[in-house]
Amino acid sequence: MKHEGEGVGGGADALRVAVIGTGRMGSDHVRRLDRVISGARVSAVIDVDGGRAERIADGVPGCTAYTDAAAAMDAGDVNAVLIASPGPAHEAALLAAFARDLPVLCEKPLTPGAESALRVMEAEVKLGHRRAQVGFMRRYDTEYLQLKALLDGGGLGRALMLHCRHRNVATPPGFTEAMMINDSVVHEIDATRWLLGQEITAVSVVKPAPSSAAPDGLSDPQLVLLETSGGALADVEVFVNCGFGYQVQCEAVGERGSARLGDAHGLYVNAAGRWGGAVAQDYVDRFREAYDREVQHWVDAARRGVTEGPSVWDGYAAAAVCEAGVRAQTSGARTEVTLTARPPMYG
Amino acid sequence: MKHEGEGVGGGADALRVAVIGTGRMGSDHVRRLDRVISGARVSAVIDVDGGRAERIADGVPGCTAYTDAAAAMDAGDVNAVLIASPGPAHEAALLAAFARDLPVLCEKPLTPGAESALRVMEAEVKLGHRRAQVGFMRRYDTEYLQLKALLDGGGLGRALMLHCRHRNVATPPGFTEAMMINDSVVHEIDATRWLLGQEITAVSVVKPAPSSAAPDGLSDPQLVLLETSGGALADVEVFVNCGFGYQVQCEAVGERGSARLGDAHGLYVNAAGRWGGAVAQDYVDRFREAYDREVQHWVDAARRGVTEGPSVWDGYAAAAVCEAGVRAQTSGARTEVTLTARPPMYG
Amino acid sequence: MKHEGEGVGGGADALRVAVIGTGRMGSDHVRRLDRVISGARVSAVIDVDGGRAERIADGVPGCTAYTDAAAAMDAGDVNAVLIASPGPAHEAALLAAFARDLPVLCEKPLTPGAESALRVMEAEVKLGHRRAQVGFMRRYDTEYLQLKALLDGGGLGRALMLHCRHRNVATPPGFTEAMMINDSVVHEIDATRWLLGQEITAVSVVKPAPSSAAPDGLSDPQLVLLETSGGALADVEVFVNCGFGYQVQCEAVGERGSARLGDAHGLYVNAAGRWGGAVAQDYVDRFREAYDREVQHWVDAARRGVTEGPSVWDGYAAAAVCEAGVRAQTSGARTEVTLTARPPMYG
Amino acid sequence: MKHEGEGVGGGADALRVAVIGTGRMGSDHVRRLDRVISGARVSAVIDVDGGRAERIADGVPGCTAYTDAAAAMDAGDVNAVLIASPGPAHEAALLAAFARDLPVLCEKPLTPGAESALRVMEAEVKLGHRRAQVGFMRRYDTEYLQLKALLDGGGLGRALMLHCRHRNVATPPGFTEAMMINDSVVHEIDATRWLLGQEITAVSVVKPAPSSAAPDGLSDPQLVLLETSGGALADVEVFVNCGFGYQVQCEAVGERGSARLGDAHGLYVNAAGRWGGAVAQDYVDRFREAYDREVQHWVDAARRGVTEGPSVWDGYAAAAVCEAGVRAQTSGARTEVTLTARPPMYG
Structure with a gap:
């Protein structure tokens, strides 16, 4: 419920989420994190269409627009990643987040095929602990x-x-x-x-x-x-x-x-x-409420330092x-x- | 709604039905024809278990018990047949009814297999007009x-x-x-x-x-x-x-x-x-009402001299x-x- | 299910009902008794509009038209009365039926007021046994x-x-x-x-x-x-x-x-x-089925010589x-x- | 979604709510503001039973327990009031909040009677703008x-x-x-x-x-x-x-x-x-979701400087x-x- 001119919200300890992808699903998650979810805020939005990212970021206090996901993840104000880009871009984003040990909420599909999904799984196994939750929101x-x-x-x-x-x-x-x-x-x-x-x-x-x-x-x-x-x-x-x-x-x-x-x-x-x-x-x-519950669950777990869910x-x-x-x-x-x-x- | 001592009911022009088989389905049809259906009465019940047939017939005014379906069909007081015996007995009963050009309501299955069903169909085709309705009561x-x-x-x-x-x-x-x-x-x-x-x-x-x-x-x-x-x-x-x-x-x-x-x-x-x-x-x-409607439809058609339904x-x-x-x-x-x-x- | 040319139906012991009133409700009861109800037939229809009564009677085998209810009740072929005329005519019809000890099914209201209902009740009490069932068909x-x-x-x-x-x-x-x-x-x-x-x-x-x-x-x-x-x-x-x-x-x-x-x-x-x-x-x-059940109940009871229901x-x-x-x-x-x-x- | 040891949450611009009353409804609102609602945090809880207030406050980061509502409202860390105390205490709390021009969410009833409600209304009218929303949550x-x-x-x-x-x-x-x-x-x-x-x-x-x-x-x-x-x-x-x-x-x-x-x-x-x-x-x-929606609406409006709702x-x-x-x-x-x-x- 932050509004322009009110400064950066979400609390000093709020999860600071980089949202990758600003299509229908991504921009809906930005709205949700900004206005519905407790304990999180959107600190970065990433889209290969930079103008689109800018337009979304403009509506969210304390949010910066990027065209490159890795750059956003390296910014100081990001400690979690929500992936809502098209499926083919998921693998790279997931691996980048794992490399930085950031908690991820990845919209389904995890990746567009079993082979790439296997690579993602191997990377997370190598990391030694769960860092990604997949967006199967029916479970919520x-x-x-x-x-x-x-x-x-x-x-x-x-x-x-x-x-x-x-x-x-x-x-x-x-x-x-x-x-x-x-x-x-x-x-x-x-x-x-x-x-x-x-x-x-x-x-x-x-x-x-x-x-x-x-x-x-x-x-x-x-x-x-x-x-x-x-x-x-x-x-x-x-x-x-x-x-x-x-x-x-x-x-x-x-x-x-x-x-x-x-x-x-x-x-x-x-x-x-x-x-x-x-x-x-x-x-x-x-499924509006299921989406809200899914993202809230992810935020709550991330703030406790863990990743749960699918x-x-x-x-x-x-x-x-x-x-x-x-x-x-x-x-x-x-x-x-x-x-x-x-x-x-x-x- | 005929009761003992009240004489034979159902009207001079009522369909006079021989019910073959007095198991659960057959005895329920006897009750239905006797007490629910308009324009019909049960004039004969047939069961290979003669004692059972007698017991059922005793409860129905003007109803005679038989152990042989053909004998019942030849009795003067029968002008329609309802077959509720086990499937293997259906073919013979259907052919006997066709031979006498009597309208038949035959509980499903028509016969236990396609080959015997085909023989029944050939007999009816030879008769030149429909005489059997099959008991697919979902249609009612x-x-x-x-x-x-x-x-x-x-x-x-x-x-x-x-x-x-x-x-x-x-x-x-x-x-x-x-x-x-x-x-x-x-x-x-x-x-x-x-x-x-x-x-x-x-x-x-x-x-x-x-x-x-x-x-x-x-x-x-x-x-x-x-x-x-x-x-x-x-x-x-x-x-x-x-x-x-x-x-x-x-x-x-x-x-x-x-x-x-x-x-x-x-x-x-x-x-x-x-x-x-x-x-x-x-x-x-x-499906009580569907059964009632099915049998009533058959009786109505038979009294008009036709056979309809499945x-x-x-x-x-x-x-x-x-x-x-x-x-x-x-x-x-x-x-x-x-x-x-x-x-x-x-x- | 009797049809023209098929002779009088309903069984030698069928209830032979005089239906008084041939408006919407009365003519529906004629159809019901003629085609749905087991053990009854319509032997008379009565309407002050004689032409209307004739038209209805023409469609029912063995049915005679009258303009006077008492005359119909005195005819040999009537042993029960169904009253579906307007309410103000009910009292006279009920008293006439009681005078002949005929079972009556009287459409609601019994009479248009408590005073006339009381007179009807007194007449039935004097008769010493129930002879009228009132058409509160919700009970069915x-x-x-x-x-x-x-x-x-x-x-x-x-x-x-x-x-x-x-x-x-x-x-x-x-x-x-x-x-x-x-x-x-x-x-x-x-x-x-x-x-x-x-x-x-x-x-x-x-x-x-x-x-x-x-x-x-x-x-x-x-x-x-x-x-x-x-x-x-x-x-x-x-x-x-x-x-x-x-x-x-x-x-x-x-x-x-x-x-x-x-x-x-x-x-x-x-x-x-x-x-x-x-x-x-x-x-x-x-309420179609409730009406059917109501009239069937009345017919069944009347054939057993009693009156039940409301x-x-x-x-x-x-x-x-x-x-x-x-x-x-x-x-x-x-x-x-x-x-x-x-x-x-x-x- | 703040947890012990994570410091004060809810954002620098979050609504800082004093919750008066820690019975069933009050403690549920504390939980709601702490864990469900976006843009607000509980900075004070007030109960005449100080021990109870302490126990509730202990579970909420950055929250102080009080036994006196006015004292809590005067604390620097409070800029909104939620009243969930018994009805007889509402009038005083409302007037205290109006005196400080703080936005209030007051559980129903506003007050236990029309006379006291009228006094509250007069006070708000004198203030010249709406400051209280009444908890008629059916509307949500x-x-x-x-x-x-x-x-x-x-x-x-x-x-x-x-x-x-x-x-x-x-x-x-x-x-x-x-x-x-x-x-x-x-x-x-x-x-x-x-x-x-x-x-x-x-x-x-x-x-x-x-x-x-x-x-x-x-x-x-x-x-x-x-x-x-x-x-x-x-x-x-x-x-x-x-x-x-x-x-x-x-x-x-x-x-x-x-x-x-x-x-x-x-x-x-x-x-x-x-x-x-x-x-x-x-x-x-x-009505869980209606309560969530009600409080979120109040928080959102309060952060925009207005009071809406009932x-x-x-x-x-x-x-x-x-x-x-x-x-x-x-x-x-x-x-x-x-x-x-x-x-x-x-x-």
Whole structure:
């Protein structure tokens, strides 16, 4: 809640965060750190488009604009890094932060592929302690947390199946089939791993005839099947041009019951012959509080000198499953996932 | 609503129905025809267990017990047949009814396999007009009818996917994996064909690690994937030992929206720290009115001299898909369905 | 399900019903008895508009048209009476039926006032046994029955309050404020008495500024407060020009929990940025099955020689409460209800 | 997110808040300001129980304990005041804060009665600008905000009625009937004024026979009727020993539709024959985010040098309605509310 002319805020001991990337996600994180999160402030913004970085920095007291991430990290006023640049830039930024032992919050994907993710993991293992949290923010959503607690507490018995829906109103130009896996289903991949505490061992993709609302070349929707190390099965409807709203749902089916998250709620209206309410239109509507909680958790941990939350291992495993998923999408065949051995550091 | 000592009811022109089979389903149909349905009465009950048939007949005015279906059909007081005997007995009963040109309501399955179903179809085609209605009673459920109307009216655009759940509390002794397809999923097979107006062209079955509530040898639950001639995809969770209730749900995903049926409803209670209500415990709870509507529709049509509703073709197609499903269940492989040419009589 | 040319149906022992009144409700009951109800047929229809009666009778096999109810009752082919004429005609029809000891189903109101209801009750008491069932069909609705069972079973503890909503889309021309009580709230009056097993002892009416959708002279909506002999309190929103649908809801608040009936259900649709479904548009949508169940119950009992369901006492008590309600509506003051002693015949 | 040993946080320009009262609400606000709210820190806590104040202050970096509010306000490190002491102490604290021109967030009630509230209002009017925000935090709840927007936008037409429920699990020892109005219904009083933009002109209270769960001397539940200057009518069920949970609901009925807030939501579970979920057990469960949003709004405004949100006028009006409500509760009669003229400063 700092405002121009009020001087630098956030407290002498506030986390001083360099935000890399000032696109939609990056600038939203700048706003969040500046106005919502307790105990942090934005001391640097970095964008290869220097003018854009300047414009963002101008609105934030005590914030300097950079075009180079390493330069920003070397500035005295930075002691933490939030990476919200495009995926291909993540590896370099992560390695630079590790080199300086700075805590990082890295938007998903950790990196665009398993191989680069592995390099990042090796660097962090070499560092000897966790320094990066990956932005799988579903883990911070109230209903996901309730479902996790219910499953962990045994309330449904052992989980057997997950039925997931991931629907977006429409895709922007240039959206590809691989992005349905890498940008959308990646969330269900992480949620499946996290909810069940199991790795994903195989992926299959089944495609119905596409919607006429799908752009040319995009077979939308698709049904993605995930098999896990514990023998559970998750099916994910991914439909990125569903037209009516942004909708994320998950039903866990256990031995003794089932539980569903993501039903629309809020105001219930009777009017014009209909009952019901509004469907969220984008992820901000749906997950605003999860993002706030995620960043606050990262800030709190960083100020205590530790890094928690989704790990580089989680980022790597998701990347490996996504790669298998994209192959399955192309081949039509069930595709197994092979992971490297899990370093002890990741429990 | 006829009662002992009140004489034979149902009207001089009432349909006089011979009910074959007096197990749970048969005796429920006897009750329904006797007490709920308008314009029909039960004039004969047939069971190989003659004592059982007698006991049922004793409770119904003007009803005679038989152990032989043909003998009952030849009695003067029978002009319609309801088949509720075990599946293997259906073919003979259907052929006997066709031979006498009697309208038949045949509980599903039409017959236990595609080959016998084909013989039944040939006999009816030879007869030259429809005489059998198959007991796919989902088509008479209010919410299924609403979904059908919504899809047919274009309210969701073209249907792309169906997500179906079919859950039973527990299985009786002797329940086999094949019965998960033949007795349970057969309803979703018919519902998919009917809702979409398309044939099913391939079946796959994926099995997670079974529930510890599943009897030995039963891999329960399973996910069955149905592909249709129009390129739609239906996934069916079949879970016959879910423990918590009888639950049938279906979400149709179209180009412009989705619609779900089967949410629990009824009284909404706040008590003991919980909100919610009771889950139906069996198909009678869930589908009583659909059964009533189905039988009434058959009686009404029969009294007008016609047969409508799900046809022998529908019974045959379902049998062919079930056969492919059972093969897919065993092999683990996607299995195509091949149907004979559709006789013009089935439009 | 009888059709022209098929002869007289319904069984030799079927109840042969004279339906008095062929307006919306009467002709719907003719259809119901003719096509839905088991064990009954319509043998006579009576309307002062003889042409109208003829047209209705023409569509029903074995049915004769009359303009005089007593003449119809004296015809050989009548052994039961369903009264669906306007309220002022009820008393004479009831007394005529009692004089012939015929079972009667009388649409609500029993009579238009407590005084005439009392005369009807005296006639039935003199007869010495119940012969009239009053058409309070809420008692036959599934959710009301569930709520009654929950309350009677002690699931909520003692009932303390009822919150009721009674909403209609719009009123026909000529609808008066008194009709808000006599035609609409009368259902909540009976439901309150029946659910709680208590008499209503006082009525108050509070009127907010009327909706601009209300016709001139109609203060719509209103809040009606009912106090009961057991100290419970029911509030009823009656809003007969709510515009959006026909909606009847009731929440019972007990010592240990609450339960609500009347939430809209059925197909749940996501489309055009909204989730939800359709609100019923009239009482036929909402209560069709309750009407069927009510008439079937009456027919079944009549064929066993008895009369059950809501009694003349219930009709009288409702009339007395309505009279107090209309006085309260006019005076703005809390108005006590005084009932005569309950004849032992009504238990 | 400051932790021991990390020094004083919150930023050089952070609001430095003195929190008066360290009971349940006060200590929760200390935690909130310390760990959740951006741009503020707790520099002082005040409690007449000095030991208690010390214990709280010990857990907060840079926070000093006081037993005297004025002394704390005079300390250099305080530039804002949050009042969470018992109601009788509010007037003095408010006047002390006004004397120092400090922004105040005062938990409801503003003061325990209309007369003292009037004195506070006069003091603020004399100051010439708003300095106090009253803790009516319903105005910060997402669903209330949605309902307010719907009403203001004309989506329901003019509002005619509100149906409100306010249920608590159980009352602590010493809870009185007057507290049902002053502590519970006061929220619905403010919400009614705010949602409708109208003053409340009369109050009536109707009491059913009390629940056997109600402590001796507490007639619980009650129905409170509020009439507004625009002719709308709000009914409020207040039931402070409902046993099953904490539940706040409000349905607004407008000329063209109705809208309800407060339906339970979150995870939807099928298990043990039931569908549904958990009811919130206290106001923290239900309104946590509303409290966060309220305090953040106050902090943000204070740092901009202004005071917004519910005003002293709102606090006074609520106090006047509460007084009438308590009189109505005792007398059983409809009781009019008389307000002083609204100072222009309060718009």
